[in-house]
Amino acid sequence: MDIVDSQVHVFHKHTEQEALAAMDALGITGVLIDEMWAFGPNGTLPPEKELPNGAVRPLTPLSQAAALKFPHRFSLLQRVSREDPDLPALFAMLGATPGCRAVRLNCLPRLEQIALAEGGHDEVLKLARRYEFPVFVIIPGGGPEAMRKICRKFSDVQFILDHCGRTESSSQWDDVLTLSDCPNLAMKWCHPHHYFKDAGPYPFPGHRVQLGRAVESFGVNRLMWASDISADGGGVSWAELLFTIRDNPSLSLNDKEWLLGKTARTVLKWDASPAHTNSPQA
Template sequence: MDIVDSQIHFGPGGIDRTLAAMDALGIGAVLADEFWGLDNWGPGYTLPNGAYRVTSPTAELAAWLHPDRFSYVLRIDRLDPEADSLIRMSKDAPHCRAIRILPALTATELAAFESGAYDRLFALAEQIGQPVFVFIAGHVDLMPRYLQKFPRLQFVVDHCGMPIEANVSFLDAPTPGQEHAGPDVTYFDEVLKLAVHPNVALKWSHAQGMFGMRDYPSIGLRPYLRRALDAFGANRVMWASDHGGNQTGETWGELVHYIRDNPELSDAEKAQLMGGTVRALLNWKKG
């Protein structure tokens, strides 16, 4: 099986270690969002207007050295005065597969997202054919406006679309509206409503935390994954470990095997979920 992990994080000095782990686990390729820690959300630098411009030195180097094993996404701050240029350059970069936006990080950005402030970025991404990953944890009701307005743009909703679990510091501040909340499995009904829009896919990652089920091999997650596959189709759900960013204690191997060893999935579903979907939707041909 061609296994592609659709999100990991790593940084300086991590290329050889990551390759060794990939080889041991049978992972053919990874999509990296380079991330050095919650203290600065870097690597990158703050601009005079307060926007943060992300750079990807390790991910770019890994992709140039091992083009069949590494690709990456580029996080974009909509307040960056050069955001349009960065999106265009990301499309030209041979190993950058998509951009990523994170409006659920702050109440201010959620309000901006709700108001339509991301229209310009999405219009450009649609025009040039650059897919967009969206971190919109627990606020998927804000997605349909954009899905309808930009029907030719491929969106991917990060981390099951679910509210962030309480006391897990994925963010530099609590998720707006979820400061005291824990897992809310009923919210998955809202996520599944997105499936009626053909231009959105779901990234199946952080499910252990989002659903509050950390009992490897995660048998309790199987009904929810089945609902996702039935609603979206296996060709619109992609697995990710978020290795390097996962904070619920599972090893990379456990995050691979709870999917690969799930007896309730067909071989065809596993092939789509663990590699086929991300390759198809990001136009990422196997090397």
């Protein structure tokens, strides 16, 4: 089975070679890297560069190198700040960066959710549309209407809702599942053990129940698996996070193929061949 893990901070707790060894042991074909070396002070996530206007630009030097050396095994996403003063130039560079498959917005702060709904991220999203980058969005379960509004406004941009919508209650999870009515929104199934507290021991039967609800709402072709194992503090292993889906008797082989790899490959346009670059639309 072709397995793609759609989020690992490879250089946080693993070297490139350590990640490859673990991937080989687990049968994981590819990893999408969100480069982060540490949790720094005051919410910083190095490597990053403070710009003259005070904005911070995340950097991805090691993941770019990994994608060049191992294009079948590694691709990357780029976190982007709406306050970056050189967004057009940045996106032009990203569009020519081998292996760069997507960008990511952090809308956890309430002010950023408001900005998302009121157009504060529109320049980023217009550039993502121009360069055909999917957009990962971190937004808590309390903000589904902001997500719905932006999906409708940018109906030709592919969005991926991070971390099961970061739901904090069963009612919020119900609200997140209603977002399946946005055809340009997919969901990253990641950290369910942080958001669904009735999981039980491995193989986490409680998670499987909620995954079944997500499959029913979104369909397997809009759900992609991620471990985020390098930043997970839930006391679970990479193998457990993978095998609870791979060995789930309630899922068909077709379901598993989509959840564990095909959705990510389709949405990210990553065909496991040597990396190709994005080019702007005319």
